[in-house]
């Protein structure tokens with residue numbers, strides 16, 4: 201088996217949904233009287249919805265009943281979905297579609313590996329769903345990044361050996377997960393934050409297609 205598989209994180213790699221997550225968490229935080237800034241939102245990247253709410257409540261020094269916790273999870277998600285509803289292809293991050301098109305035209309196996317439970321509707325909204333041979337998201341995993349589970353399932357579903365997979369990630373936890381899966385990790389974002397990655401790029405406009413071909417053929 202000599203094929204290379206490419207696995208994409210969603211939020212912060214394909215689309216900039218962090219701003220919508222921020223608006224929804226900020227609304228809830230304001231309601232609860234907890235201070236929540238854009239800087240605080242950084243620690244929510246790549247982290248499951250449940251863990252985000254736990255962190256928010258820890259920040260506010262609050263402990264709540266399971267029932268209340270679940271109700272706030274629903275409230276945050278409904279608010280987030282209202283933002284997602286308005287998304288279209290114009291929100292795909294620069295050159296992501298070009299890279300997907302290139303990989304697809306070479307018949308390269310492509311997977312999504314995301315912590316989000318809203319991955320499918322988002323890919324549908326931005327019209328990229330058809331590029332993916334498999335979607336592994338927050339509904340399919342039991343262990344969150346930095347655990348490698350999400351990427352290992354993606355490799356299995358693509359029928360590609362883990363050490364033949366390349367992962368695009370914008371979160372520290374995601375890079376750690378890719379490294380733990382012994383995959384090639386590519387950090388998308390600030391290299392000083394994502395310094396554990398095998399390769400770093402600010403965004404996809406910096407990635408040369410010949411670099412991807414070299415990874416695919418190594």
Ligand code: BG6
Nearest residue numbers: 211244245246249315316317318
């Ligand atoms: C990750 C985001 O991709 O998905 C996190 O980086 C988010 O910020 C997580 O909390 C879960 O997303 P969702 O859509 O299931 O609430």
Ligand code: MG
Nearest residue numbers: 209211212370
């Ligand atoms: Mg991400």
